[in-house]
Amino acid sequence: MRNRRKIVNIVMLSLTGACTVVIIGILLVILGYLFWNGARYLTVDFFTKLPAPVGESGGGMANAIVGSGKLLLLAVLIGVPFGFLGGVYLAEFGTGIFPSVVRYMTDLLNGVPSIVIGIFAYGVVVARMHHFSTLAGGVALGVMMVPIALRTTEEFLRGVPQSLREGAMALGASKARTIATVVIPAAIKGIFSGMMLDLARVAGETAPLLFTSLGNRFWSPGWDKPTSALPEMIYHYAISPYDEWHRQAWAAGFVLLTLVLLVNIIARQVLARTSHAG
Amino acid sequence: MSAAPTILPRSRVGTFADRLRAGDQFAYTLTLVCAASIFLVTCLLVYELWIGSALSREKFGWNFIFTSTWDPVREDFGAVPFMFGTVVTSLVSLLISVPIGLGAAIFLSEMALPSISDTLTFLIELLAAVPSVIYGLLGIFLLVPVLESVVVPVLKGTLGFLPIFSGPFYGVSLFSASVVLSVMIVPFIISVSREVLLAVPVDQREAALSVGATKWETTWQVVVPYAKRGIYGSIFLALARALGETMAVTMVIGNTPKVQTSLLGPGDSIASVIANQFTEATSDMYISALIELGLVLFAITIIINGLARLLILTTGGRVAK
Numbered sequence: 001m002r003n004r005r006k007i008v009n010i011v012m013l014s015l016t017g018a019c020t021v022v023i024i025g026i027l028l029v030i031l032g033y034l035f036w037n038g039a040r041y042l043t044v045d046f047f048t049k050l051p052a053p054v055g056e057s058g059g060g061m062a063n064a065i066v067g068s069g070k071l072l073l074l075a076v077l078i079g080v081p082f083g084f085l086g087g088v089y090l091a092e093f094g095t096g097i098f099p100s101v102v103r104y105m106t107d108l109l110n111g112v113p114s115i116v117i118g119i120f121a122y123g124v125v126v127a128r129m130h131h132f133s134t135l136a137g138g139v140a141l142g143v144m145m146v147p148i149a150l151r152t153t154e155e156f157l158r159g160v161p162q163s164l165r166e167g168a169m170a171l172g173a174s175k176a177r178t179i180a181t182v183v184i185p186a187a188i189k190g191i192f193s194g195m196m197l198d199l200a201r202v203a204g205e206t207a208p209l210l211f212t213s214l215g216n217r218f219w220s221p222g223w224d225k226p227t228s229a230l231p232e233m234i235y236h237y238a239i240s241p242y243d244e245w246h247r248q249a250w251a252a253g254f255v256l257l258t259l260v261l262l263v264n265i266i267a268r269q270v271l272a273r274t275s276h277a278g
Numbered sequence: 279m280s281a282a283p284t285i286l287p288r289s290r291v292g293t294f295a296d297r298l299r300a301g302d303q304f305a306y307t308l309t310l311v312c313a314a315s316i317f318l319v320t321c322l323l324v325y326e327l328w329i330g331s332a333l334s335r336e337k338f339g340w341n342f343i344f345t346s347t348w349d350p351v352r353e354d355f356g357a358v359p360f361m362f363g364t365v366v367t368s369l370v371s372l373l374i375s376v377p378i379g380l381g382a383a384i385f386l387s388e389m390a391l392p393s394i395s396d397t398l399t400f401l402i403e404l405l406a407a408v409p410s411v412i413y414g415l416l417g418i419f420l421l422v423p424v425l426e427s428v429v430v431p432v433l434k435g436t437l438g439f440l441p442i443f444s445g446p447f448y449g450v451s452l453f454s455a456s457v458v459l460s461v462m463i464v465p466f467i468i469s470v471s472r473e474v475l476l477a478v479p480v481d482q483r484e485a486a487l488s489v490g491a492t493k494w495e496t497t498w499q500v501v502v503p504y505a506k507r508g509i510y511g512s513i514f515l516a517l518a519r520a521l522g523e524t525m526a527v528t529m530v531i532g533n534t535p536k537v538q539t540s541l542l543g544p545g546d547s548i549a550s551v552i553a554n555q556f557t558e559a560t561s562d563m564y565i566s567a568l569i570e571l572g573l574v575l576f577a578i579t580i581i582i583n584g585l586a587r588l589l590i591l592t593t594g595g596r597v598a599k
Contacts, residue, residue: 005492005495006492008492015381016388017389018381019379020382020385020386020390020398023378023379023405023464024401027402027405034415082312084312085309085313086315089312092309093306093310098313099313101317108583108584109319111518111522111579111583113521113549114524115522115524115552115572116323116327116522116575116576116579118556119330119552119568119572120326120327122556123327146316146319150316179305180301204409206524207410207553210553231411231525234411235525235529238414250415253411260409261404261408264404268403
């Protein structure tokens, strides 16, 4: 009987180890396969040329890279101010029932599938302007950024010791001044890293772009024309029947994943260090 | 920012003008407006879905979620095949990812040295950062061929008598979508479960070990039950994500709206039909029906997410972002 318990013990504990190995193995296979394929098909043209017409080889995704940049710029302009200031409110000013309502709504919005955010941006921007645009895509991504930007800001501001606030106030600083010159600087590293993670997350979003910024095989001047974006190009190229396009999809996947993972690794390192210091 | 080194004894007791001069009132109002914008956006989101789906809601009523015709030409729409695909792929993905994820979470919290556990968790959380379109790309070109040449023949050979593994396999299928989803949600299960397991007091473990329980018995009969609700929460969180996942599913599910017993056949999900057909929808009724599907998806994920957060909060674990 005692033996059986020991055997069960060893078998089950080994199984948990095996589960971990499987997951890590999957991660390595994913990264390895993508980097191997992506690096193979990545060319200089990829960064400098427009997509080639169907059937011709060569070409690149310069327009999609610029398009992604513009969409993310818009997303930051919308998501960061609202998220940041809203977070300041929750951490520094919020009292009573309203902050809990905002917090609940934030979590709710954060859980909304990205495709539904796409429908929202379609209704608010595309349907009213009567055409697809960079602006609409930026709005969709910006709305997606707000919840995490807000909760991150709140979390890091709350991590700032109360004594710092009291010290500043004791010296005669107003509350606003205390927040702006003492509390926020103390938390800014964490907040910035959180925002970068947030940005990296929406940088890979495809679903909300499909019917807001739509996609475009050419340059998209200004903000009110449809534009392509890297994730959207990966999607359309991957489901196409052309081998040449598949190769380009791999290259684009390689570029996108490298950027996203780099931001993640750096930001998480900074976060880990900040939380140890705090 | 114009706040002069002020002589106010306390900003709270100053007049409105004083507080305004000190910037407090301004800062308060500005941040309040931004916080309130969340509230407005959420309401606007619900409003848009409600108004956008009005045509379809009026025409089909509750029948929309009980009928399975999807005929854009005759403008006859029912959500059943899509709800079926969404629910089936999500549940099957949980069947795959919960045992593996829970196993890994137990290993990381109970067995591994803290430094190793942290490093591995860091790596696993990177899996959650991979964009879903990249999972789709890998799904099409890596997973589907592997399923086709290795996994499905083995499944058919051993479990082929089960109706869920009957019928031909063309690569894109409910099963492929479930496997991709399970890889995508497993990091959530691991990271949240590990945290709630780590939050179990050491006393609990020591008490069990001191009365002669083995390490596994301690873990399975004491630690895991103690963290039960948090673990359920992590599963619900993963479920909510699986239900709403769009790109990776669209790319491997086959986009064929039908209800069937076999997992090996192609299907469709709510999120993927919206992604695929929204720009093609030519009539107002068609668009309205797609928006109503969005409303259904919204409602489902809200309920699941709410349950998840409730469960995790009551265990005292932190909700992963």
